[in-house]
Amino acid sequence: MSVRYYTKPKDYLYMALVHILCAVSVICILIPMIYVVAASFSSPKALLSGQVFLLPVDFTLRGYKMLLNHELLMSGFGNSLLYTVVGTVINLVMTVLAAYPLSRKDLAIRNPIMLLFTFTMLFNGGMIPTYILIKNLGMLDSIWALVIPTSISVWNLIITRTYFQSTIPGEVQESASVDGCDDFTFLIKIAIPLAKPILAVNVLLYAVGHWNSYFNEMMYLSTNTKFPLQLVLREILVNMGTAGMTLDVTKQLEMQETKYLLQYSSIIVGSVPVMLLYPFVQKYFVKGIMVGAIKG
Numbered sequence: 001m002s003v004r005y006y007t008k009p010k011d012y013l014y015m016a017l018v019h020i021l022c023a024v025s026v027i028c029i030l031i032p033m034i035y036v037v038a039a040s041f042s043s044p045k046a047l048l049s050g051q052v053f054l055l056p057v058d059f060t061l062r063g064y065k066m067l068l069n070h071e072l073l074m075s076g077f078g079n080s081l082l083y084t085v086v087g088t089v090i091n092l093v094m095t096v097l098a099a100y101p102l103s104r105k106d107l108a109i110r111n112p113i114m115l116l117f118t119f120t121m122l123f124n125g126g127m128i129p130t131y132i133l134i135k136n137l138g139m140l141d142s143i144w145a146l147v148i149p150t151s152i153s154v155w156n157l158i159i160t161r162t163y164f165q166s167t168i169p170g171e172v173q174e175s176a177s178v179d180g181c182d183d184f185t186f187l188i189k190i191a192i193p194l195a196k197p198i199l200a201v202n203v204l205l206y207a208v209g210h211w212n213s214y215f216n217e218m219m220y221l222s223t224n225t226k227f228p229l230q231l232v233l234r235e236i237l238v239n240m241g242t243a244g245m246t247l248d249v250t251k252q253l254e255m256q257e258t259k260y261l262l263q264y265s266s267i268i269v270g271s272v273p274v275m276l277l278y279p280f281v282q283k284y285f286v287k288g289i290m291v292g293a294i295k296g
Helices: 009-040 044-048 063-069 075-101 110-122 129-136 154-167 169-176 183-192 196-212 215-218 229-244 249-292
Strands: none
Touching: 009 075, 009 249, 044 249, 075 110, 075 154, 075 183, 075 196, 075 229, 110 154, 129 215, 169 183, 169 229, 183 196, 196 229, 196 249, 215 229, 229 249
């Protein structure tokens, strides 16, 4: 016997509005992305004259050739990859080691500890005191100045703690303790395997943050061979702007056109690695972020 569901006319109207809003949102997101891709393959003159919209005009690889031929680009890629991998691993370990105990109801001081973590979301030590601290610790111009101060994100800690609370019942912990399983063994063999979705969320959020970071690197790194990709791309654009100041007007215009093209090419070069990461964690991402954000 089949069951028929009656749908009211207003439900059809509601679904139509939802689909329209989703379609408009997708269009608003895709058009700028397509424009950047098209602009990166167009000639500088076509860009400045406003001829480019969704398709390249006067197709050229000039911007990419200039970027890829730069002496520091490959080292920038390697440094960004190193900082991202090391930083994400440290972030993941620190977040799990903090979130799991804070999800346990038998931790008597978990609320005061959580309050201290939350306090740092509103107030911090400031840029200058942080710089002085890192300098006194001897971490300037090293990878540790980039990954240690940002070893944990309170927002990621909150959603990870919430995920542990929502997916691991207290009865499971009690049964495991009766069988002689200590807290650390329970975390490694039971809690972490059950937390793959939220771990995937953390990997993506932390990795994107490290890959796109450039301000801390600009403050703490002084050796250009240690610059990450984002800082190398910034240096290329800044140096091109300053170099053009000593040229005549015609050359300055040509340099400005080239710089305009490089801006779009650098966006693509810096974004592609992160875009390649997302498909590998996508199936866990939605579940992890939804479950982790249900409760605060």
